[in-house]
Amino acid sequence: MTATLFALVDCNNFYASCERLFRPDLQGKPIVVLSNNDGCVVARSAEAKQLGVKMAVPVYQVMDMIRAHNIAVFSSNYALYADISNRVMTTLEHMVPRVEVYSIDEAFLDLSRLDRCQDITQLAADIRQRIQQWIGISVCVGIGPSKTLAKLANYAAKKYPMTQGVVDLRTTERQRRLMALTPIDEVWGIGRKIAQRLKLMGIHTALQLADAPPKLIRDSFSVTVERTVHELNGIACDDIQQLVATKQQIVSSRSFGERITHLTAMQQAINDYTCRACEKLRVEGQFARTLSVFIRTSYFTEHQPQYSQVLTGNLTYPSDDTRDFIALAQRLLSRLWREGYAYAKAGVMLGDFYAPGVFQLGLFDEVKPQPKSRALMNLLDSVNHSGKAKIQFAGQGLNADWSMKRNQLSPRYTTQWAHIPTVK
DNA sequence: TCTGGGGTCCTAGGACCC
DNA sequence: TCTGGGGTCCTAGGACCC
Numbered sequence: 001m002t003a004t005l006f007a008l009v010d011c012n013n014f015y016a017s018c019e020r021l022f023r024p025d026l027q028g029k030p031i032v033v034l035s036n037n038d039g040c041v042v043a044r045s046a047e048a049k050q051l052g053v054k055m056a057v058p059v060y061q062v063m064d065m066i067r068a069h070n071i072a073v074f075s076s077n078y079a080l081y082a083d084i085s086n087r088v089m090t091t092l093e094h095m096v097p098r099v100e101v102y103s104i105d106e107a108f109l110d111l112s113r114l115d116r117c118q119d120i121t122q123l124a125a126d127i128r129q130r131i132q133q134w135i136g137i138s139v140c141v142g143i144g145p146s147k148t149l150a151k152l153a154n155y156a157a158k159k160y161p162m163t164q165g166v167v168d169l170r171t172t173e174r175q176r177r178l179m180a181l182t183p184i185d186e187v188w189g190i191g192r193k194i195a196q197r198l199k200l201m202g203i204h205t206a207l208q209l210a211d212a213p214p215k216l217i218r219d220s221f222s223v224t225v226e227r228t229v230h231e232l233n234g235i236a237c238d239d240i241q242q243l244v245a246t247k248q249q250i251v252s253s254r255s256f257g258e259r260i261t262h263l264t265a266m267q268q269a270i271n272d273y274t275c276r277a278c279e280k281l282r283v284e285g286q287f288a289r290t291l292s293v294f295i296r297t298s299y300f301t302e303h304q305p306q307y308s309q310v311l312t313g314n315l316t317y318p319s320d321d322t323r324d325f326i327a328l329a330q331r332l333l334s335r336l337w338r339e340g341y342a343y344a345k346a347g348v349m350l351g352d353f354y355a356p357g358v359f360q361l362g363l364f365d366e367v368k369p370q371p372k373s374r375a376l377m378n379l380l381d382s383v384n385h386s387g388k389a390k391i392q393f394a395g396q397g398l399n400a401d402w403s404m405k406r407n408q409l410s411p412r413y414t415t416q417w418a419h420i421p422t423v424k
Numbered sequence: 425t426c427t428g429g430g431g432t433c434c435t436a437g438g439a440c441c442c
Numbered sequence: 443t444c445t446g447g448g449g450t451c452c453t454a455g456g457a458c459c460c
Contacts, residue, residue: 248431
């Protein structure tokens with residue numbers, strides 16, 4: 001068996017860097033990017049981090065700091081980030097044969113066997129340089145014999161400037177030296193809850209976890225954490241996943257810009273989310289059979305009455321026709337709905353997927369698929385993707401006050417002709 | 425007043441069967 | 443009806459990730 005070798009390439013402050021690409025006036029200035037609904041901070045430039053703006057903090061808590069330091073604030077512009085992300089990933093795919101796009105700003109590379117014919121640290125430096133020069137985004141590269149160690153290397157490359165953005169953990173000695181310095185919370189796969197319990201067991205550093213008996217860890221937690229122990233010891237438990245797995249579920253949910261107290265508004269919101277979920281389903285080329293609807297009040301207003309429920313229903317046959325799911329969603333909502341609450345969030349989930357054509361209607365089923373389904377859905381999607389117009393179902397409502405807040409949205413510089421930046 | 429959205433995987437427990 | 447082991451399937455909930 002040949003030894004495995006991975007790299008993790010991770011963009012630095014990705015959303016903030018994307019915003020800055022088209023705003024050279026913000027060079028060296030602090031930037032934050034907000035979550036949907038302009039709720040909390042999800043990305044910060046180096047300068048904003050320096051000022052002490054924490055990750056995931058609600059905006060209103062840092063408003064004074066934003067004013068005092070003139071921090072540039074942006075709503076999330078996913079159209080822009082997705083496009084820049086594609087450029088980064090394409091560049092990587094030209095440089096190494098096997099790439100796993102892990103998230104919008106990260107990719108794992110398979111370097112196994114590549115180290116026989118290439119200087120790996122030089123390759124890492126080339127990757128950094130090319131992405132910086134071609135796209136204008138700076139990245140860090142971590143190298144190790146397992147994904148977990150590559151992640152750890154990347155963490156170090158970001159944390160310690162003298163590494164120049166590349167950390168190579170091919171030797172056990174370096175692995176152990178870094179792990180001894182790394183708190184358990186920074187290990188990939190160890191979240192808040194498990195970190196807390198590990199600390200009670202006297203395990204505080206990555207190295208202590210690596211040296212813990214796997215059996216004990218499995219019995220105290222789960223196989224997932226046990227795998228992390230192996231991965232920290234350089235035993236790869238997870239390979240590069242080049243093919244994008246088909247989804248198991250599709251979720252469409254949002255917090256409301258303003259609380260919903262009337263059924264009509266909630267019906268509109270649920271219709272809207274159902275339409276979006278079905279669009280995603282058709283992009284996947286799948287059919288679904290189950291749909292769940294949930295509605296809930298806000299966790300954060302403890303003095304007000306709370307309500308949170310989910311209901312799941314089935315179609316008699318798998319479908320990708322929005323009309324089928326709207327009907328089902330509304331039936332579920334009417335059973336879920338309770339008057340007298342201020343609802344903060346709702347959503348729908350599609351599940352139980354089938355490839356088209358693999359299911360069969362029962363001979364005596366009374367329900368028949370919607371007429372002209374394929375043609376209508378194709379038309380709907382092609383018009384909505386054309387950018388020229390939108391077709392909606394009547395139940396979705398127009399410009400509702402519950403819809404998402406995005407007050408600081410930047411232009412879609414790279415994906416809309418009308419938004420292309422001009423140079424004066 | 426103001427606190428994201430979209431995923432995956434694993435486990436425990438109940439229903440049901442032989 | 444009770445006794446018992448062993449298996450499958452499903453769902454809910456918890457934990458994690460970005």
